[in-house]
Each structure stands twice: as C-alpha cells, then as structure tokens.
Amino acid sequence: MNILEKIFADKKKEVALKKSLIPVTQLEQSVLFNRDSPSLSARLKESKTGIIAEHKRRSPSKSIINHGLNVDQVAIGYKEAGACGMSILTDGKYFGGSLDDLLLARASVTIPLLRKEFIFDPYQIIEAKAYGADVILLIAALLDRQEIKSLSETAKSIGLEVLLEVHNDEELQKSIMPSIDLLGVNNRNLKNFEVSLEISKSLAARIPDEFVKVSESGISSTEAIKELQPYGYKGFLIGENFMKTDLPGESAKTFISQLL
Template structure:
C-alpha cells in the first residue's frame, strides 16, 4: 500500500468517526455556513501572478516544515504580501493541520481560502463551509468520474468553488465537467512524491480555455513562475518554499516583488 492509499484509508475511518460525533445539522447551523463566500477563481484572474500561498506544517515526503508559527502570523503575512488565495491544509495525521487552522485563518483574513484536504465525502464539504472555506480541493487520482461530478456539484450547491487537481492526461479527460472552477496540475507524483515541472508544461495544451489554470508543487523560483506563465498558467500554488522560512509572509512579498521586475 503506497502513502496515498494509506491516507485515504485513514480518511475513511476519520470521516466515520466525525459523523458519529458531529451531526450534519450542527455543521449547517454554524455561523459561517450561510456566510458569503469569496471567489478564488476571480481573485486569481484579477492578479498579475495568481499566487495561492499555503499554510503547511508537515508533509509525508519532507517531514516537519514549520511548527513554530501561528496560523494568524502566516495567513496575515500572506494577505499583506498580496496572495490571491490561501490554501490551508486540514489533514492532521499526515500534514499536521486541522479544521481549527481553517477557522483561525477565516477570522484573520479576507483573502479567499482553499480547504486543502483529501475529500472523498460530502460531509467534508459541509465541514469546509462551516469552518470558513471559500473553495475545496478535489483530487482526481482518488476519485471516480461520478464522484468528481457529485462532489463538485454539491460544493457549488453551497456556494463553494472547486479546484480539481490532476496529474496526467487520463485524469484530466475523466474529470472535465462544468461543475469545476479551477484546474490544477500537480507536479508531484502522489505515489512516489517525485516532482517535475514538465508535468505542467505537458498538460497545459489539453486544459480547456474556460477553466482557470494553475500549477502546483515544486515551485520555488522566479524562473519557474515565468516559464509556466509563458505556457498559459494563470495561478500558482506555493507552500513549502515559503513555509520553510522564518517569515513566510515576508518571503512571499519578496518573491512577488521579484516577479514584478
């Protein structure tokens, strides 16, 4: 069993436990559930660089990244630096995150928030809305075409946007449907955790024009961003290279300033 299979198996157990403790109507009755959401896709398109900056403490491939900073410090720094969106990892077992991180981010900033999670159940989408998310991540490699359709349509029904992540053309072809807002090409193989930006370059010609297009993982240099922009990418998800620093917000500000040159 590879790491991705392990994560999904753990997630199924986690969801079953949560459902037994917190009822759906409790999620639907939270203060944030009916709050107006902010459009992540529009925020990306209205920015010259479309940076989605990530709050990420830990990863299975890199181990501890940054446990010393509070959520508020990180996300307010990102917002002040000009991030188009902020991705908050909420998986606890493998990435050291939580839904509390998402809630704290919501209180601290107005920038659109993406719940980055291994979503396999509508319950997790309800959790996302109840804790302040504006958009959710769906990962094509762990979902069937029918699941992508039902989950993305459900997200739209409660005013959440959908970022669909693909790794290859096969995943892309099964996933294209109107209920998506953003398509992200992940440069990291989730089974081996190897990273190659060529993955984005190879897939961009096959991405339909009517979706916002972003590249994810392994992005750490100005040259990476400019190269991918030249191929048509409108946004970029950056996490580890920022979170490895003592001041992720300042690191993002310096990065964006260099992009302006």
C-alpha cells in the same frame, strides 16, 4: 499501497468517526455557513502573479517543515504580501493541520481560503463551508468521474468553488465538467515524490480555456512561474518555499514583488 492510498484509508476512518459525533445539521448552523465566499478564480484571472500561498506544518515527503508559527500570523502575512488566496492543510495525521487552522485563518483575513484535504464525502464539503473555506480541493487520483461530478456539484450548491487536481491526462479527461472552476496540475509524482514542471507543461494544452489553470508543487522560484505563464497558468500554489522560513509572509512578499 502508495502514500496517497494509505492517507485515504485513514481518512475514511476519520470521517466516519466525525459523522458519528457532529451531525450535518450542526455544521449548517455555523455562523460562517451562510456567508458569501469571495472567488479565488476571479482573483487569479485578474492577478499578474497568481500566488496561492500555503500553510503546511509537515508532509509525508519532507517530514517537519515548520511547527513554530501561528496560522493567523501566517494568514495575515500572506494577505499583506499580496497573495491571491491561501491554502490550508486540514489533515492532522500526515500534515499536522486541523479545521481549527481554517477557522483561525478565516477570523484573520478576508482573502479566499482553500481547504486542502482528501475529500471523498459530501460531509467534508459541508464541514469546509462551516469552518470558513471558500474553495475545496478534489483529487482526481482518488475519485471516479461520478464522484467528482457529485462532490463538485455539492460544493457549488453551497457557494464553494472547486479546484480539481490531476497528475496525468487520464485523470484530466475524467475531470472536465461544468462544476469545476479551477484545474490544478500537481507536478509531484505521488508514487516516488519526484517533481517536474514538465507535467504542467505537457497537460496545459489539454485543459479547456474555461478553467483557471493552476500549477502545484515544486515551484520554488520566480523563474518557474515565468516559465509556466506562457502555457496559460494563472495560479501557482506555493507552500514549502514560504513555510520553511521563519517569516512566511515576508518570504511571500519578496517573492511576489519579484514577479511584478
């Protein structure tokens, strides 16, 4: 069992418990549920930099990254730095996040927020909307084509955009459908955690132009972004590079300024 499968097994237990405690009808009564979500894909298309800055306290591959910062301060810093959007890890056991992080960020900024989570149940999508997300992540490695279709259509029906993450051509081919807005290529091999930008480069030409291309993981320099932009990538998800510093917002500001 690789780490993704282990996380997924734990997530199924977690979601089953949540569903028994908080019904969908309660989530739908959230004051945030009926708000209009800003479009991350539109912002990325218009941007010269395309940075989606991430809030991440720890990860299975790197252990602790940064436990000392308030998510609202990080969110404000990212917004002021000029990030197109913010990604927020809401998994607790492996990444140290929570839905409260999403809520606090939403109260602090108006930029698009991505709920980065291991989503397999429509309940998690309703939850994302109720806590202020504008975009959800679906991971092709965890889902079959029908599940991707059903979950992405559920997200679209309540006004959320969908970022679909792939690692190889097989995952990409089962994921191409009209209910996806952004196609993300994860440069990290989830079996051994090795990172290579060649994954993004090799898949770029296979991603149809109607999807916003996003490169994820292992992007730690402006050179990497300039290397990927000619391949059609408009979005770049960066977390650890900013979060490992004491002032993620300032790190993001410096990084983004170097791209302009």
